Amino acid sequence: MNFFDRLHDRIRTVDSVVSVGLDPDPSRIPDHLLEHDLPRWAFNRRIIDATHEHAAVFKPNAAFYEDPDGWAALEETIAYAHGKGVPVLLDAKRADIGNTTRQYAKILETVDAITVNPYMGRDSLQPFLANEEAGVFILCRTSNPGGEDLQDLELASGEAVYERVAALADLWNENDNVGLVVGATTPDELEEIREQVPDLPFLVPGVGAQGGDAEAAIEYGLADGVGLVNSSRGIIFAGEDEGEGFAAASGQAAKRLKRRLNQYRE
Numbered sequence: 055m056n057f058f059d060r061l062h063d064r065i066r067t068v069d070s071v072v073s074v075g076l077d078p079d080p081s082r083i084p085d086h087l088l089e090h091d092l093p094r095w096a097f098n099r100r101i102i103d104a105t106h107e108h109a110a111v112f113k114p115n116a117a118f119y120e121d122p123d124g125w126a127a128l129e130e131t132i133a134y135a136h137g138k139g140v141p142v143l144l145d146a147k148r149a150d151i152g153n154t155t156r157q158y159a160k161i162l163e164t165v166d167a168i169t170v171n172p173y174m175g176r177d178s179l180q181p182f183l184a185n186e187e188a189g190v191f192i193l194c195r196t197s198n199p200g201g202e203d204l205q206d207l208e209l210a211s212g213e214a215v216y217e218r219v220a221a222l223a224d225l226w227n228e229n230d231n232v233g234l235v236v237g238a239t240t241p242d243e244l245e246e247i248r249e250q251v252p253d254l255p256f257l258v259p260g261v262g263a264q265g266g267d268a269e270a271a272i273e274y275g276l277a278d279g280v281g282l283v284n285s286s287r288g289i290i291f292a293g294e295d296e297g298e299g300f301a302a303a304s305g306q307a308a309k310r311l312k313r314r315l316n317q318y319r320e
């Protein structure tokens with residue numbers, strides 16, 4: 055079954071478009087978990103237990119797992135999320151030359167969807183795009199301040215680079231498996247890109263810790279009700295000062311974000 059059909063079902067089941075970002079910064083893991091063999095896994099397990107009822111997906115960012123213990127923690131995390139019936143979107147921002155990207159794309163045997171980088175062009179994304187079951191979210195207008203450095207540049211055609219990316223993504227969506235990453239910190243661009251590509255679901259990061267616009271994230275992020283609004287630190291570290299109560303606080307934060315976003319959903 056196509057990823058976006060599965061996501062549609064998941065969104066209906068939990069009545070939520072919240073993507074819970076699993077970015078377990080080791081310096082912020084509560085002290086009482088540090089004695090575990092894999093503190094990031096111990097942390098994520100408790101976060102998953104507390105938030106899964108409100109999670110349309112879990113989105114681990116690969117950057118937080120790039121060492122041997124991290125790989126083990128990520129493997130456990132993915133399996134546990136799947137055990138709870140929650141799809142996993144790996145935020146890896148991948149893409150490379152053909153033979154390399156073919157190896158990268160093998161990760162789609164393990165996760166349900168991935169973020170990819172369009173900078174190297176179509177062939178660098180082809181093995182991801184060819185996977186009919188998986189979701190492929192292409193970076194379009196990112197939420198960080200430097201997002202404007204390249205993405206806002208005007209091309210000779212008069213369009214901005216991010217508009218060109220949206221147009222290409224639409225073209226590359228032959229398997230109905232493509233979405234765009236558009237940050238909530240630039241609501242005007244969100245609106246503009248939604249008008250340009252009405253059918254592509256967006257992953258909208260940047261609400262919560264980055265202060266993005268939650269209403270715009272819903273108004274423009276969803277295509278036919280399908281899309282994702284991510285918060286990572288705002289959920290997983292909501293109970294940072296609460297010791298063993300940290301996970302319960304995360305559960306509350308995920309529920310609050312779900313309710314806030316649901317106010318704007320039709």
Ligand SMILES: O=C(O)c1cc(=O)[nH]c(=O)n1[C@@H]1O[C@H](COP(=O)(O)O)[C@@H](O)[C@H]1O
Nearest residue numbers: 115145169196197237259263264285286287
């Ligand atoms: O691809 C992403 O998910 C992403 C794109 C983007 O433009 N901005 C952005 O913040 N993200 C990711 O979304 C998450 C945001 O985390 P918080 O700011 O803690 O909610 C991080 O994992 C970022 O890497």
